[in-house]
Amino acid sequence: MKEFAYSRATAVHDALTSVVGQENARFLAGGTNLVDLMKRGVETPDRLVDVRALPLDGVHEARNGDLVIGATTTNSDAAAHPEIRRRYPALSQAVLAGASGQLRNMATVAGNLLQRTRCAYFADLSSACNKRVPGSGCAAVAGVHHNHAILGASPACVATSPSDMAVPMMLFDAVVHYETLDGKGEIPISRFYRPVGDTPHLETTLPDGALITSVTLPSAAAGERSRYRKVRERASYAFATVSVAADLVVRSGQVREVRIALGGVASHPWRARIAEEELRGGPATPERFRAAAEAELSAAKPLPHNGYKLRLARNLIQSVLTEIVH
Amino acid sequence: MTNDARSEISLHINGTTHRLTVDNRRTLLDALREDTRHIGSKKGCDFGQCGACTVLVNGRRVVSCLTLAVAAEGAEVITVEGLAVNDELRPVQEAFVRLDGLQCGFCTSGQLCSAVGVLAEHAAGWPSAVTPDLSPDQPHRPLDADEVRERMSGNLCRCGAYPSIVRAVLEAAECEEVNR
Amino acid sequence: MNTHPQVLDGTGAEISGLSAPAIGTPRTRVEGRDKVSGKARYAGDIPIERLAHGAVVTATIASGRITAIDPSATLASPGVIGVIDHRNAPRVDPEAGSPFFGPDGQLQLLQDDQIAHGGWPVALVVAETHEQARAGAERLRVSYVEQPHDIAFSPGHPAARPALSAFGPDANKGDLDAELAASAVVVDESYTTPAQHACAMEPHVATAWLEGAVLRGIDSNQAPYGIAAQLATLFGKPLSDVRVQVEQVGGGFGSKTGLGPQLILATMATMLFHRPVRVALTREEVFLATSARPRTDQRVRLGADRDGRLRAIGHEAAFEISGKSEFIENCVEIAKTLYAADAIRTRLNVVPLNILPVASVRAPGTAPGSFALESAMDELAERLDMDPLDLRRRNEPEVGPVSGLPFTSRNFQLCLSEGARQFGWAGRDHRPRRRREGHLLIGTGMAGTSFFTTAFPSSATITAEQDGTFTVAIAAIDIGTGARTALHAIAADALRVGWDRIRLRIGDSAIGPAWQAGGSLGTTSWGWAIVAAARDLLEQLESGPALPVSVTSDTTEEIMSRPHRERHSYSAVFAEVAVDPATGEVRVRRLVGRFAVGRVVNPLMVRSQLTGGMIMGLSIALQEEVVRDEVSGRQVNADFAGYHFAANADVPFIDADFVEDHEPDDPLGMKGPGEIGTVAVAAAIANAVWHATGKRHRELPIRLDRVIED
Structure with a gap:
């Protein structure tokens, strides 16, 4: 690890000022991803600005009923919040399905949304990786990609987002709020993650130097029966192979409302809008769920060794929706 | 080393304040082990993937290998060395010995700190990934084996002491319930 | 250290004032209190004055040579003391190796510019702190010329050749082809298992320094004496000038039986820089630069009469090996001993590749071998439409099926019947895919094994002290097995004194020759030496000599003079799984194991060890595999996020227990429980997955992508 300077910000403005003009400064929150990548030499900041002492902690209800989750709220506190x-039970379930109790006590909500991929080639400096070194190539396409993307990827990058939390955030149409020295801004989560294209190193639409201050969950998007189900290679403490967050409202056997988001299949959490469209207004049956999932996945482009994710994603969508009905 | 790359910090470890000058790169784990001789915390992976370095920071269990020492400035840290009170083992420590919840012992410090964290988290009403109903209006359920397994899954044990660990944590939980 | 363990009754409750023999009584670990209070000291915990730290640089290519190493940026990096590479490293003896496998090229660190596998150490950077050493290592510029690598394992590989025969010749009993042809039912299938890692929680770490002419080492290992001897040979020193010690070891599982790179590199560094140097391998380096269990490909042919009597057992296995060192992954061992058959034929081949050297991982040979043989037995039962338990009952041999030698004690059938009874096997519907619970498919399966046992020569020294205590010294080591506690009990009984009068010294090569914590035979071999020394000492004490009196006894002659007989432990394992066909997730719900492992010194700890072994078997069945990139030739999952083994949530309560057993050729009646728990579990689980789903899994691990259904 390279040497770096460290400071602790106590006001948002100070934090923003201390990274101005410093390309190699990073905000440090829980550190569960950043410190990891610094140890690997993937991140090489000259300066860390610790933001955990900022008054951005905690969950509260806004006047309009939206739920506001402060940026530095830990995963644990978010998951346990009544x-x-x-x-938004799918959000609690997703957070609780992620990492371990220790890591959830450290990791923050904003940090989680910015979590980098766990692709082994991204983490290994001797491998080609367009996300780490633009233009260097992608070792995963010809290499080991058993757990890589099937949707929305490009020849430049087939990495997946490892975040569990971001999947229900996508489901619940969360809004990311940030500040820069120019003022405040917000980005709906559907526009927060960039398509991969040929610039996989550019992951979000957050402006340079911006600090996420909170994430809001619209009250209109609440889903008391929403669910999150994660499949992974062991029973706990492992990244998702495929995960599904879904919410479904059925009246007289007909789908009134449906939302579905997938994890583990793309560079960012994937909102399954095609499947939602297929289902809306139709009968709520397992067969229809399966057909809708297949419609969503018809655009998938699996690699030689991750085609099983198609079956897994389809089956998982079907079984989560079926569980919600019952 | 430039001055910028070092920091003066205070760490409150098991009730004792340590003033240190640390390389900003130094993790809390290394500050514990190398600078303040708290060798109980172990480095099994150094990347937050095994839990052997688990300690309690401000009452919550964390992995000390991904915590920078400088970022723990001012924090209250409890390590395995601080679990016993006046040389009297805590119930969970005593249960680990009696039920053989350890073999090589390398993960044990982390398991114990994690267990203490688990008991506090459960007492605070925090759910887990296997809690059947997340609704906050549910009555408090005592820990069961599945809950302990899930909550303790951030602490890998290659010797395979898991079943005894689960029994030990359940015993300690009962003990705490009785004391409450 | 507080060495007063609690004495427990069968239920785990403490008994007080017990004066029964120490052997056979459940006791908590003597170091248990230290381990739960953070006081137990492991190799990386011992403070040393003026300590410097070494960080390893490993090869990023799998085959080729180093063309240049530019240390300028490293040497300019803060705190760096120096760099060692093949140009300035001390020369070592090319003949150094192991008594079983000959010269070991893996010990030849930093001797030349050749790279034969990814992760090979190419330099060590030594600095004042480990952060500085690591930062210096990151700045070291190493250039390579890459050559094509070969990591493509297959039994038909052109370089395949027979393995060494040090563990016994191939079996060639009867006419396999003729017996297969005469069989009513035949199974002929191939089974593959991936490379696996030991993954001891403590990464390999060593500290070395020179004290005059004496090379001192504190090293995390399973064999203080054997490793001191290897180190002495490697650096051309008399053994009297090398001393290797350790207090606690954070697991080994085979990976710390040989001289590891941490101690070789620390030794080189202390020779060059005249400072005590600690080399702590990172977790990634443990994966890339220590050793692994090899991939295997095994063809099993079984032929039987309609009634299930075996006519033919053919077991031909190939395993991968590095070009640097020999090893014997004896997959075919069980086929020579477990079942009677008219014809038994085994073959064992190696395929040299550009891979990390392979070596012992818990239950070498038998773990992958039993998966193949015991899966094939299940397939045979299926084709015979027979209870797989009955098939195993029907083929009990009277004498060694290949050797013709008598068995010393053979309690395989007792394991089968006790296990079956405890599991509730009777009445099982043997047809697959019959049990459902909601969307889950439920299945049960079983498997059994034998496990070779013996004892290895060791020496022990016991001193009768003036205060009435006895100092028992043996170069044993406790890697978590409970050896320290067991040897304490053995010494107390052998000297016919109470527990309190024993002072045990272990973990120091200077004590004298002793076997390693390996082959499941550590405590058995050391216990024998303690018994021998106690016997000799008690004899001397009869004449009432002035104290202290010391005797040293060595068991070489006694062990070598035993008759030739078949000596094995046995087990039967029963598993219940739940499979979600929609996701491919397999969960093990129940595991029952019954073991014939000789006399049990400490039931509490032996149950722990067997349980832990079974959990490793569960991981092998469902999770563990080294994944290599064919393009780079390197392992891509060299961390605990990529290389999975069971977490707590994967593991149910496990019923692991022993049956009455006694080894007549051992003075204490012992066999070894260290590894057998890991054997047979993968087959039992694979057989249960077949029973649940109707699909055979002949390739490990049984990953969800291999199980998921349409």
Whole structure:
């Protein structure tokens, strides 16, 4: 690890000022991803600005009923929060399915949204990786890609987002709020992650030097029956192979409302809008769920060794929706 | 080393304040092991993938290998050395010995700190990934084996002491329930 | 150290004032209190004055040579003391190796510019702190010329050749082809297992320094004496000038039986820089630069009469090996001993590749071998439409099926019947895919094994002290097995004194020759030496000599003079799984194991060890595999996020227990429980997955992508 300077910010403005004009400065929150990548030499900051002492911690309800999750709220606190458990249970479930109790006590909500891929080639400096070194190539395409993307990838990068939390955030149409020295801004999560294209190193639409201050969950998007189901290679403490967050409202056997988001299949959490469209207004049956999942996945481009994710994603969508009905 | 790359910090470890000058790169784990001789915390992976370095920071269990020492400035740290009170083992430590919840012992410090964290988290009403109903209005359920397994899964044990660990944590939980 | 363990009754409750023999009584670990309070000291925990730290640089290519190493940026890096590479490293003896496998090229670190596998250490950077050493290592510029690598394992590989025969010749009993042709039912299938790692929680770490002419080492290993001897040979020193010690070891599982790169590199560094140097391998380096269990490909042919009597057992296995060192992954061992058959034929080949050297990982040979043989037995039962338990009952041999030698004690059938009873096997519907619970498919399966046992020569020294205590010294080591506690009990009984009067010294090569914590035979071999020394000492004490009196006894002669007989432990394992066909997830719900492992010194710890062994078997069945990139030739999952083994949530309560057993050729009646728990579990689980789903899994691990259904 390279030497670096460290400071602790106590006001948002100070934090923003201390990274201005410094390309190699990074905000440090839980550190569960950044410190890891610094040890590997993937991240080489000259300066860390610790943002955990900022007054951005905690969950509260806004006047309009939206739930506001402060940027530095830990995963644990978010998952345990009564209102999240009551109104957005898929978010609690997703957070609790991620990492371990220790890591959830450290990791923050904003940091989680910015989590980098766990692709082994990204983490290994001797491998080609367009995300780490633009233009160097992608070792995963011809290499080991058993757990790589089937949707939305490009020849430049087939890495997946490892975040569990971001999947229900996509489901619940979360809004990311940030500040820069120019003022405040917000980005709906559907526009927060960039398509991969040939610039996989550019991951989000967050402006340079911006600090995420909170994430809001719209009250209109609440889903008390929403669910998150994660499949992984052991029972706990492993990244997702495929995960599904879904919410479904059925009246008289007909789908009134449906939302589906997938994890582990793309560079960012994947909102399955095609499947949602297929299902809306139709009968809520396992067969229809399966057909809708297949419609969503018809655009998938599996690699030689990750085609099983198609079956897995389809089966998982079907079984999660079926579980919600019952 | 430039001055910028070092920091003066205070760490409150098991009730004792340590003033240190640390390389900013130094993790809390290395500060514990190398600078303050708390060798109980172990480095099994150094990347947050095994849990052997688990300690309690401000009452919560964390992996000390991904915590920078400088970022723990001012924090209250409890390590395995600080679990016993006046040389009297805590119930969970005593249960680990009696039920043989350890073999090589390398993961044990982390398991114990994690277990203490688990008991506190459960007492605070935090759910887990196997809690059947996340609704906050559910009555408090005592820990069961599945809950302990899931909550303790961030601590790998290659000797395979898991079943005894689960029994030991359940015993300690009962002990705490009785004391409450 | 507090060495007063609690004495427990069968239920785990503490008994007080017990004066029964120490052997056979459940006791907690003597170092248990130290381990739960953070006081137990491992190799990386011992403070040393003026300590410098070494960081390893490993090869990023799998085959080729180093063309240049530019250390300028490293040497300019803060705190760096120096760099060692093949140009300035001390020369070592090319003949150094192991008594079983000959010269070991893996010990030849930093001797030339050749790279034969990815992860080979190419330099060591030594600095004042480990952060500085690591930062210096990151700045070292190493240039290579890459040559094509070969990591494509297959039994038909053109370089395949027979393995060494040090573990016994191939079996060639009867006419396999004729017996197969005469069989009513035949199984002829191939089974593959991936490379696996030991993954001891403590990464390999060593500290070395020179004390005059004496090379001192504190090293995380399983064999203080054997490793001191290897180190002495490697650096051309008399053994009296080398001393290797360790207090606690954070697991080994085979990976610390040989001289590791950490101690070789620390030794080189202390020779060059005249400072004590610690080399702590990173977790990635443990994966890339220590050793692994090899991939195997095994063809099993079984032929039987309609009634299930075996006519033919053919087991031909190939395993991968590095070009640097020999090893014997004896997959075919069980086929020579477990079942009677008219014809038994085994073959064992190696395929040299550009891979990390292979070596012992818990239950070498038998873990992958039993997966193949015991899966094939299940397939045979299926084709015979027979209870797989009955098939195993029907083929019990009277004498060694290949050797013709008598068995010393053979309690395989007792394991089968006790295990079956405890599991509730009777009445099982043997047809697959019959049990459902909601969307889950439920299945049960079983498997069994034998496991070779013996004892190896060791020496022990016991001193009768003036205060009435006895100092028992043996170069044993406790890697988590409970050896320290067991030897304490053995010494107490052998000297016919209470527990409190034993002072045990282990973990120091200077004590004298002793076997390693390996082959499941550490405590058995050391216990024999303690018994021998106690016997000799008690004899001397009869004449009432002035104290202290010391005797040293060595078991070489006694062990070598035993009759030739078949000596094995046995087990039967029963598993229940739940499979979600929609996701391919397999969960093990129940595991029952019954083991004939000779006399049990400490039931509490032996149950722990067997349980832990079974959990490793569970991981082998479902999770563990080294994944290599064919393009780069390197392992891509060299960390615990990529190389999975069971987490707590994967593991149910496990019923692991022993049956009455006694080894007549051992003075204590012992065999070894260290590894057998790991054997047969993968087959039992694979057979249960077949029973649940109707699909055979002949390739490990049984990953969800291999199980998921349409």
